[in-house]
Amino acid sequence: MTEPLADTPATLPGRPLAVFDIDGVLADVRHRLHHLEARPKRWEKFFYAADRDPVLDEGVERLRAALADHDVVYVTGRPERTRALTERWLARHDLPTGPLVMRPDHDSRPARYVKREVLRRLAGVRPIASVLDDDPAVVDLLTADGWPVELATWLPHSSTLRSAQQHHGRT
Numbered sequence: 001m002t003e004p005l006a007d008t009p010a011t012l013p014g015r016p017l018a019v020f021d022i023d024g025v026l027a028d029v030r031h032r033l034h035h036l037e038a039r040p041k042r043w044e045k046f047f048y049a050a051d052r053d054p055v056l057d058e059g060v061e062r063l064r065a066a067l068a069d070h071d072v073v074y075v076t077g078r079p080e081r082t083r084a085l086t087e088r089w090l091a092r093h094d095l096p097t098g099p100l101v102m103r104p105d106h107d108s109r110p111a112r113y114v115k116r117e118v119l120r121r122l123a124g125v126r127p128i129a130s131v132l133d134d135d136p137a138v139v140d141l142l143t144a145d146g147w148p149v150e151l152a153t154w155l156p157h158s159s160t161l162r163s164a165q166q167h168h169g170r171t
């Protein structure tokens with residue numbers, strides 16, 4: 001499958017790569033999680049409400065620090081059809097708008113398998129120095145694969161938030 005790698009930075013200068021997730025690392029998704037608590041889940045509304053995500057300062061600080069000596073690549077589970085929205089959002093917050101690797105529109109695999117595939121392809125282009133993601137399932141799998149992954153903890157992952165709401169009635 002090549003579609004997720006359409007924006008692979010094969011032509012960038014040769015600095016190591018710092019891989020950044022977006023949702024829960026740079027973007028605060030909490031205001032749109034209610035779309036996923038609905039039955040049936042309102043996935044499209046959830047994705048398109050990303051336009052209004054507040055920025056997460058901790059993630060942005062990490063991104064700016066990484067840019068000093070890395071090339072940053074965004075690897076997100078957001079679908080391709082939200083590319084324009086996502087690029088506008090990044091630009092609005094004065095962040096690099098790419099390279100941005102997104103999930104193919106009809107790829108419904110769990111994010112960890114999509115991201116595993118993306119990392120394997122990226123590693124063929126450039127050494128991967130770091131990966132930052134807020135999804136414990138992603139972090140577990142990529143760590144087991146041997147990548148230098150860090151769990152972003154400044155916002156509980158949406159699965160954790162939803163679980164807290166279901167089991168404890170609160171966030």
Ligand SMILES: [Mg+2]
Nearest residue numbers: 021023024134
């Ligand atoms: Mg995330």
